[in-house]
Amino acid sequence: AQSVSQHNHHVILSEAASLELGCNYSYGGTVNLFWYVQYPGQHLQLLLKYFSGDPLVKGIKGFEAEFIKSKFSFNLRKPSVQWSDTAEYFCAVSNSGTYKYIFGTGTRLKVLA
Amino acid sequence: GAVVSQHPSRVICKSGTSVKIECRSLDFQATTMFWYRQFPKQSLMLMATSNEGSKATYEQGVEKDKFLINHASLTLSTLTVTSAHPEDSSFYICSARTVGGEKLLFGSGTQLSVL
Numbered sequence: 001a002q003s004v005s006q007h008n009h010h011v012i013l014s015e016a017a018s019l020e021l022g023c024n025y026s027y028g029g030t031v032n033l034f035w036y037v038q039y040p041g042q043h044l045q046l047l048l049k050y051f052s053g054d055p056l057v058k059g060i061k062g063f064e065a066e067f068i069k070s071k072f073s074f075n076l077r078k079p080s081v082q083w084s085d086t087a088e089y090f091c092a093v094s095n096s097g098t099y100k101y102i103f104g105t106g107t108r109l110k111v112l113a
Numbered sequence: 114g115a116v117v118s119q120h121p122s123r124v125i126c127k128s129g130t131s132v133k134i135e136c137r138s139l140d141f142q143a144t145t146m147f148w149y150r151q152f153p154k155q156s157l158m159l160m161a162t163s164n165e166g167s168k169a170t171y172e173q174g175v176e177k178d179k180f181l182i183n184h185a186s187l188t189l190s191t192l193t194v195t196s197a198h199p200e201d202s203s204f205y206i207c208s209a210r211t212v213g214g215e216k217l218l219f220g221s222g223t224q225l226s227v228l
Contacts, residue, residue: 004156009154036219042221043117043218043219043220043221043222044206044208044219045219046216046217090156090157099145099147099162099210099217100147100159100162101147101157101159101208101217102159103149103156103157103158104156105154105155105156106156
């Protein structure tokens with residue numbers, strides 16, 4: 001069965017620190033990969049997605065993620081976080097061609113001003 | 114712009130009553146909507162896929178008679194939790210796929226508390 005694992009449940013960083021959130025998935029076929037963010041009191045929003053092509057994907061707000069097929073990973077990165085990046089981040093996987101998403105457990109990021 | 118509107122955002126009900134949650138696509142038509150459930154500190158769990166004009170497809174372990182889904186139009190899907198019990202207390206989120214697009218938009222969620 002498909003599964004998504006996010007290793008860090010809580011992360012606390014100071015402003016300007018670099019961020020990397022881990023995401024590993026378990027699935028043998030072709031997948032689409034996503035990172036969503038949920039700011040306090042708001043909807044889930046798409047940060048970035050990978051369907052095919054360049055495995056280094058750039059998203060909104062300076063976020064990027066790298067798909068490493070051999071490691072079944074899709075880690076999220078940002079070189080310098082801001083206080084406004086405080087949110088919960090979810091990694092998700094879907095079968096290519098479908099829209100059934102499997103979500104990770106989420107990582108709560110707190111950025112200290 | 115395209116938005117998914119979910120109501121109510123919070124509902125408290127007595128055990129044994131039924132609760133209906135609405136999910137509307139605004140400014141777009143959604144042939145497919147999805148319903149998720151999220152327990153505290155856990156992942157969003159897909160409950161069912163709702164296709165306009167046809168029966169919903171439920172994930173394994175989800176009781177279709179307890180969680181009734183209706184997708185009668187291209188802009189509205191409803192989830193009814195029937196005969197709710199305290200163990201049904203959870204956060205429910207809907208999402209909708211834009212027609213012809215690859216984008217999933219999420220509603221703001223409904224916190225259900227069953228007393």
